[in-house]
Amino acid sequence: xxxGYLGELVQQLKKLPGIGNKSAQRLAMHLISGDKNKxxxxxxxxxxxxxxxxxxxxxxxLSESDPCEFCADTARHKNFLCVVENTQxxxxxxxxxxxxxxxxVLGNLLSPLDxxxxxxxxxxxxxxxxxxxxxxxxxxxxxxxAEGESTINYIASQLEETxxxxxxxxxxxxxxGDIEYTNSITLGNALKRRYSVNN
Amino acid sequence: xEISYLKIQNYRNFRERKFExxxxxxxxxxxxGIGKTNLLEAIAYLAFGKSFQNSKDAELINFSKAFFRLEGxxxxxxxxxxxxxxxxxxxxxxxxxxxxxxxxxELYQFLKVVYFSPADINIIGGAPSFRRxxxxxxxxxxxxxxxxxxxRYNRILKQRNALLKEKFDPKEKRSWDExxxxxxxxxxxxxxxxxxxxxxxxxxxxxRISGFRENLDIKYDFSFPHQGDDIRDDLFNHMExxxxxxxxxxxxxxxxxxxxxxxxxxxxxxxxxxxxxQKRSLSIAARLVxxxxxxxxxxxxxILMFDDVLSDLDKERSKExxxxxxxxxxxxxxxxxxxTYKDFNLKKIDLEN
Ligand SMILES: [Zn+2]
Numbered sequence: 001x002x003x004g005y006l007g008e009l010v011q012q013l014k015k016l017p018g019i020g021n022k023s024a025q026r027l028a029m030h031l032i033s034g035d036k037n038k039x040x041x042x043x044x045x046x047x048x049x050x051x052x053x054x055x056x057x058x059x060x061x062l063s064e065s066d067p068c069e070f071c072a073d074t075a076r077h078k079n080f081l082c083v084v085e086n087t088q089x090x091x092x093x094x095x096x097x098x099x100x101x102x103x104x105v106l107g108n109l110l111s112p113l114d115x116x117x118x119x120x121x122x123x124x125x126x127x128x129x130x131x132x133x134x135x136x137x138x139x140x141x142x143x144x145x146a147e148g149e150s151t152i153n154y155i156a157s158q159l160e161e162t163x164x165x166x167x168x169x170x171x172x173x174x175x176x177g178d179i180e181y182t183n184s185i186t187l188g189n190a191l192k193r194r195y196s197v198n199n
Numbered sequence: 200x201e202i203s204y205l206k207i208q209n210y211r212n213f214r215e216r217k218f219e220x221x222x223x224x225x226x227x228x229x230x231x232g233i234g235k236t237n238l239l240e241a242i243a244y245l246a247f248g249k250s251f252q253n254s255k256d257a258e259l260i261n262f263s264k265a266f267f268r269l270e271g272x273x274x275x276x277x278x279x280x281x282x283x284x285x286x287x288x289x290x291x292x293x294x295x296x297x298x299x300x301x302x303x304x305e306l307y308q309f310l311k312v313v314y315f316s317p318a319d320i321n322i323i324g325g326a327p328s329f330r331r332x333x334x335x336x337x338x339x340x341x342x343x344x345x346x347x348x349x350x351r352y353n354r355i356l357k358q359r360n361a362l363l364k365e366k367f368d369p370k371e372k373r374s375w376d377e378x379x380x381x382x383x384x385x386x387x388x389x390x391x392x393x394x395x396x397x398x399x400x401x402x403x404x405x406x407r408i409s410g411f412r413e414n415l416d417i418k419y420d421f422s423f424p425h426q427g428d429d430i431r432d433d434l435f436n437h438m439e440x441x442x443x444x445x446x447x448x449x450x451x452x453x454x455x456x457x458x459x460x461x462x463x464x465x466x467x468x469x470x471x472x473x474x475x476x477q478k479r480s481l482s483i484a485a486r487l488v489x490x491x492x493x494x495x496x497x498x499x500x501x502i503l504m505f506d507d508v509l510s511d512l513d514k515e516r517s518k519e520x521x522x523x524x525x526x527x528x529x530x531x532x533x534x535x536x537x538x539t540y541k542d543f544n545l546k547k548i549d550l551e552n
C-alpha cells in the first residue's frame with residue numbers, strides 16, 4: 001500500500017522523535033489527502049527554517065542571524081555567561097526575567113553511552129569564549145540528571161585554574177527534575193539562589 | 200495487612216477465577232503443574248507491579264488471549280483499598296482506588312509481600328549477585344531514597360563503563376567518578392544501616408531454628424579496601440588507583456554492584472560448606488527477618504508467601520520456623536502435600552476442584 005513517493009514520505013516521518021509507524025502513516029495520509037496548499041506551505045516553512053537557521057558562531061544557539069540577537073545585544077552584561085543544554089532552555093531562563101547576561105548552548109550533555117564527549121558538548125568553543133571575553137561568572141543552568149551532573153563536574157574541573165566564578169542552580173528543582181518542566185517562578189528562584197561549584 | 204479478594208483473568212493458566220481469602224491466609228493445594236505458583240505470583244503482582252519470576256508481562260498473558268487482568272481488595276491500616284492491574288502486549292496499567300499510578304515504585308507503599316521462593320536457597324549458596332538482590336529488594340520495599348539512589352547509580356555505572364571502552368580525557372572520567380563514589384558510598388551506607396538491624400535478629404532466629412547448635416556470623420564484604428569510616432574517599436581513591444585495570448577490563452571493578460555479604464556458620468563459609476538443610480533454613484530465616492523489619496518499620500505485617508519451601512526440611516527445623524511465624528502475618532502456602540503445614544490451621548483452596 002505504501003510504496004513510491006508515499007512510502008518514502010512515511011519513512012521520513014518515522015525518523016522524527018516520538019513518531020511510530022502508525023502515526024507516520026496517519027500523518028502522511030493527512031498531508032496528501034487534505035488541502036494540498038497547506039501541505040506545500042508546511043514543506044516551504046521546513047525548507048526556510050532549515051536553510052536560514054544556523055548555529056551562532058559565538059554562543060552556538062540556533063538563530064537566524066550570526067551573531068545571534070543575544071550576542072549582538074550590547075546592553076546585556078558582557079561578563080555573565082549562562083550555560084544551557086539547548087536553545088529552548090535560553091527562552092526558559094529569559095522568561096524568569098532574573099538574568100541579563102549572555103548565553104552559551106552546549107547542544108548536548110556528556111554521555112559516553114551515546115558517544116558524547118567534550119567535543120560534542122562544544123567545550124572548546126566555550127573555552128575560547130571564556131578566555132577571550134574575561135567571563136566573571138559562569139552559570140551552569142543544566143538538568144540535575146547524572147549526565148547534567150557529570151557535565152557540571154567536567155566544566156568546573158577544566159576551569160579550576162581560571163578566576164571565573166562557576167555557579168550552578170540551587171537544588172530547588174525536584175530530584176531528577178527537568179528544567180523544561182519547571183515553571184518560570186521555580187526556575188527564577190533556582191537562578192537567584194545559585195551557588196558556587198567547589199571541587 | 201491482608202488481601203481478601205482476588206479476581207484473575209487470562210493470567211498464565213487461569214482463564215477467569217475469583218478467590219476469597221481469610222485474614223489468617225490460605226493453604227493452596229493441588230498437584231505440581233496445576234498453577235499454585237501462578238496464583239501466588241498473581242497476588243504478588245499486585246504488590247510488586249511485575250512477576251516475581253521476572254517474566255515479561257507479555258509472557259503472563261494466557262496464550263489464547265490478548266491481555267490479562269487482575270483485581271484485588273486488601274486492607275491496610277484498617278482501610279480497604281481496591282487495586283487493578285492489566286497488561287496487553289504493549290503496555291500495562293495499574294490503578295489503586297481507581298487512580299492510575301505513574302511509577303511502579305508508588306505501589307510499594309501499599310501491598311507488601313515477602314515471597315519465600317524455592318530459589319531463595321541461592322541467597323546462601325549462590326553467586327554474590329543473589330545476596331545483593333536480596334538486600335536491594337529488602338531496602339527498596341520501604342525506602343524511596345534507596346530506589347532512587349540505586350537507579351541513578353546504575354545509570355552512572357553504565358555511563359562509566361561505556362567511557363572505559365573509549366579514549367577519554369582524565370577530567371571527563373573524574374566527572375563520573377565523583378558521582379559514582381558519592382552514590383556508591385550512599386548505597387553502601389544504607390545497606391550497612393539495614394544490616395545493623397537485620398543481623399541480630401537473623402542470628403537469633405537461626406540459633407533457634409538450629410536448636411542453638413549453630414553459630415551464625417555475618418559481615419559486609421567490600422569490593423575495595425576499606426578501613427576507616429570514610430567509604431566515599433576509600434571508593435574514590437581505589438578507583439583512581441585501579442584505572443589501568445579498569446581500562447583493561449573495560450568496566451568498573453569496585454563499588455556496591457560488586458560487594459557481597461559473607462555468612463559463616465560455626466566459622467565455615469556458608470556459601471561453600473553449608474548443607475542443603477542449613478542453606479534452606481537460613482534463607483527462610485533471612486526472609487523472615489526481612490518481613491519482620493517491614494513490620495516494625497511500617498507497623499503493618501506484610502503478607503508472607505511460601506512456595507513449598509518447608510517440605511525438604513527436617514521436622515525440628517520446620518517446627519521451629521512454624522513457631523517463629525505464629526499469628527502475625529497473613530500467610531499463603533502453596534504445596535502438593537498439606538501434611539507438612541497442618542500446624543498452621545489454614546483454610547484450604549484446592550486448585551483441582
Ligand atoms: Zn550567540
